[in-house]
Amino acid sequence: MPWPMAFYPADPFALLRRVSDALDRAAIAGAAPIFPAVNVWQNDEAAAIVAELPGVGPQDIDITVKEDVLTISGERRAPELPEHAEWLRRERAYGRFTRAIRLPFRVDTEQVDARFADGVLRIAVRRPEADRPKRIAIKAG
Amino acid sequence: MSTELASTTSQTPAAAPEAVRNTPIWRPLADIQQTREGIVLMVEMPGVAPEDVDITLERRVLTIRGRGRQPEPEALRAVHREYEPGDYERAFTLSEDFDESGIEATMKDGVLTLKLPRAAEARPRTIRVSAA
Numbered sequence: 001m002p003w004p005m006a007f008y009p010a011d012p013f014a015l016l017r018r019v020s021d022a023l024d025r026a027a028i029a030g031a032a033p034i035f036p037a038v039n040v041w042q043n044d045e046a047a048a049i050v051a052e053l054p055g056v057g058p059q060d061i062d063i064t065v066k067e068d069v070l071t072i073s074g075e076r077r078a079p080e081l082p083e084h085a086e087w088l089r090r091e092r093a094y095g096r097f098t099r100a101i102r103l104p105f106r107v108d109t110e111q112v113d114a115r116f117a118d119g120v121l122r123i124a125v126r127r128p129e130a131d132r133p134k135r136i137a138i139k140a141g
Numbered sequence: 142m143s144t145e146l147a148s149t150t151s152q153t154p155a156a157a158p159e160a161v162r163n164t165p166i167w168r169p170l171a172d173i174q175q176t177r178e179g180i181v182l183m184v185e186m187p188g189v190a191p192e193d194v195d196i197t198l199e200r201r202v203l204t205i206r207g208r209g210r211q212p213e214p215e216a217l218r219a220v221h222r223e224y225e226p227g228d229y230e231r232a233f234t235l236s237e238d239f240d241e242s243g244i245e246a247t248m249k250d251g252v253l254t255l256k257l258p259r260a261a262e263a264r265p266r267t268i269r270v271s272a273a
Contacts, residue, residue, distance in 0.1 A: 021156075037224035041217035048214040052224055054185035054251035079183060082176055089173040092185055119187035119251015120211060 054119035065107045073098035155230040165227035179258040186229040187251035204232040
């Protein structure tokens with residue numbers, strides 16, 4: 001009796017891979033990930049905030065700092081579709097975004113440094129001199 | 142760490158063998174347009190400089206690789222992580238023959254734009270049927 005080949009493919013893992021790929025795609029389409037994703041580093045005197053913003057021009061990014069909250073907002077513009085063209089795949093998201101990050105200290109607004117390269121935004125902030133913890137010397141006596 | 146990342150970002154591992162260096166390989170997100178002249182691919186690879194992109198087209202399989210470079214700040218400790226910097230890799234099987242020499246690639250703000258023009262002989266031609 002000939003086996004129906006559609007159900008017994010030569011590669012038994014092909015179907016499994018197909019299901020797994022389909023699930024991956026569904027997860028991308030269904031979830032609304034936080035945009036932009038940020039990583040934060042800090043110590044007692046400074047902090048660094050790094051965000052992935054591919055496809056956003058530096059002119060479309062606004063950074064504001066108030067007290068201990070740093071806000072990154074802006075817009076990611078959708079690419080234009082030329083005439084007589086059609087989308088075959090759309091996986092990237094577009095539109096306005098905003099993210100507020102609370103830092104463990106008040107930020108010195110005079111000492112904020114922001115750089116943007118290859119779709120990655122790097123912000124360095126410093127704690128004002130006056131707010132930094134001071135070591136108190138204990139006097140003998 | 143990996144479950145935490147999955148909940149906040151859309152980073153998906155690439156369908157590629159493991160890297161030798163201790164960096165994840167992500168599958169970059171892509172937008173694809175079909176135009177009259179061919180197709181346009183927009184692939185986002187944040188942290189990849191233009192000189193770190195590698196594109197190959199072999200037997201209708203277009204492979205895009207990007208090496209990410211995101212140095213960690215010095216003298217600071219990581220307190221919050223929503224994404225893991227890594228390399229990127231993704232391959233596409235093209236349905237038609239494209240003109241290899243005419244492929245244009247530009248990298249801007251972490252997005253690779255690839256324009257693949259259709260090969261002259263692959264462009265649709267109309268064949269007139271003459272009445273006998």
